[in-house]
Amino acid sequence: xxxxxxxxxxxxxxxxxxxxxxxxxxxxxxxxxxxxxxxxxxxxxxxxxxxxxxxxxxxxxxxxxxxxxxxxxxxxxxxxxxxxxxxxxxxxxxxxxxxxxxxxxxxxxxxxxxxxxxxxxxxxxxxxxxxxxxxxxxxxxxxxxxxxxxxxxxxxxxxxxxxxxxxxxxxxxxxxxxxxxxxxxxxxxxxxxxxxxxxxxxxxxxxxxxxxxxxxxxxxxxxxxxxxxxxxxxxxxxxxxxxxxxxxxxxxxxxxxxxxxxxxxxxxxxxxxxxxxxxxxxxxxxxxxxxxxxxxxxxxxxxxxxxxxxxxxxxxxxxxxxxxxxxxxxxxxxxxxxxxxxxxxxxxxxxxxxxxxxxxxxxxxxxxxxxxxxxxxxxxxxxxxxx
Numbered sequence: 190x191x192x193x194x195x196x197x198x199x200x201x202x203x204x205x206x207x208x209x210x211x212x213x214x215x216x217x218x219x220x221x222x223x224x225x226x227x228x229x230x231x232x233x234x235x236x237x238x239x240x241x242x243x244x245x246x247x248x249x250x251x252x253x254x255x256x257x258x259x260x261x262x263x264x265x266x267x268x269x270x271x272x273x274x275x276x277x278x279x280x281x282x283x284x285x286x287x288x289x290x291x292x293x294x295x296x297x298x299x300x301x302x303x304x305x306x307x308x309x310x311x312x313x314x315x316x317x318x319x320x321x322x323x324x325x326x327x328x329x330x331x332x333x334x335x336x337x338x339x340x341x342x343x344x345x346x347x348x349x350x351x352x353x354x355x356x357x358x359x360x361x362x363x364x365x366x367x368x369x370x371x372x373x374x375x376x377x378x379x380x381x382x383x384x385x386x387x388x389x390x391x392x393x394x395x396x397x398x399x400x401x402x403x404x405x406x407x408x409x410x411x412x413x414x415x416x417x418x419x420x421x422x423x424x425x426x427x428x429x430x431x432x433x434x435x436x437x438x439x440x441x442x443x444x445x446x447x448x449x450x451x452x453x454x455x456x457x458x459x460x461x462x463x464x465x466x467x468x469x470x471x472x473x474x475x476x477x478x479x480x481x482x483x484x485x486x487x488x489x490x491x492x493x494x495x496x497x498x499x500x501x502x503x504x505x506x507x508x509x510x511x512x513x514x515x516x517x518x519x520x521x522x523x524x525x526x527x528x529x530x531x532x533x534x535x536x537x538x539x540x541x542x543x544x545x546x547x548x549x550x551x552x553x554x555x556x557x558x559x560x561x562x563x564x565x566x567x568x569x570x571x572x573x574x575x576x
Contacts, residue, residue, distance in 0.1 A: 258569045262510060269431070269433075277423070284420060287413065287415070294314050294408060296311075307379075316391075321395070322395070324341060325394050339362050372387060398423070402421055427486065429486075430504050432484045440484060445459055456488060463482060463484050465482070486504065510551070
């Protein structure tokens with residue numbers, strides 16, 4: 190990148206400030222520099238520009254070829270494996286807690302989708318209804334009551350068509366006659382006692398709609414109050430990635446991602462949540478413990494995932510980009526004895542080559558390209574090892 194195009198982005202670059210762990214070894218291959226970037230980043234194996242005597246040294250390797258210096262947009266990515274499933278709250282399944290007494294007469298099977306206002310399960314043939322809200326059920330509700338749980342009830346009644354907004358304000362936290370009237374309609378449709386009240390045990394309040402992931406009780410068993418009986422997630426499709434903790438500074442909420450599904454189809458997603466708790470996921474390739482953070486990616490086109498669950502996928506998260514950059518292959522980089530990097534640029538007439546010091550910018554890990562700035566132009570060609 191020329192001086193006019195701006196300062197090279199720090200994400201994905203080699204300097205220590207980028208946050209990527211790395212090891213540097215000098216004195217290899219006549220003064221060569223090997224840079225190893227952990228966590229799936231770029232691995233540079235660049236031959237020495239100068240020998241131990243400080244004089245120019247020949248490039249290591251047999252054959253070489255020329256690659257054109259390009260100008261254009263460049264993106265950096267983080268490549269990871271992930272798991273396709275359904276979204277849970279902060280990565281933890283919702284817990285369905287029973288408050289009704291009696292005998293379970295119907296419970297849904299794992300994989301069942303339960304919408305707001307629908308029957309979640311039955312005790313003594315009476316429905317326990319899902320009300321979509323984040324405040325758990327903890328009391329009886331009737332006319333004159335108010336609070337977040339009443340607001341969730343009003344919103345569910347309106348969104349599911351039991352009242353119009355002109356009859357009941359879905360944002361209201363007041364239990365009035367409109368709430369009672371709409372609740373009677375819901376109770377009558379579901380086969381519950383039509384009372385216009387909502388007693389503790391007649392409903393479960395959870396963010397929804399829900400997808401049941403696990404059921405811990407069976408039909409005919411006693412319904413104990415205050416006990417978790419199911420686990421559930423939302424019905425949103427999500428990919429979970431265990432991100433190497435060293436790459437935490439590179440990935441942020443809102444970053445776009447490409448997900449390669451098991452059948453090799455590609456769908457798009459957006460980073461929606463980055464965990465804060467670092468866990469150890471065993472040993473990495475070097476034999477040391479690998480610290481990871483959970484990253485959740487929401488699919489932009491959930492239908493692309495079909496009915497897949499707990500399916501392995503490959504994820505490429507775009508972490509940065511520049512619109513205009515000078516770009517060379519990573520393999521064109523050569524190390525300098527005093528530090529830094531250079532490229533070997535070929536003369537236009539095919540004569541002697543010249544060594545051009547360069548400053549590194551953004552890395553395109555997936556395609557083996559790097560942004561550079563220095564005395565180069567798009568008309569130049571650089572020496573790379575022959576494949």
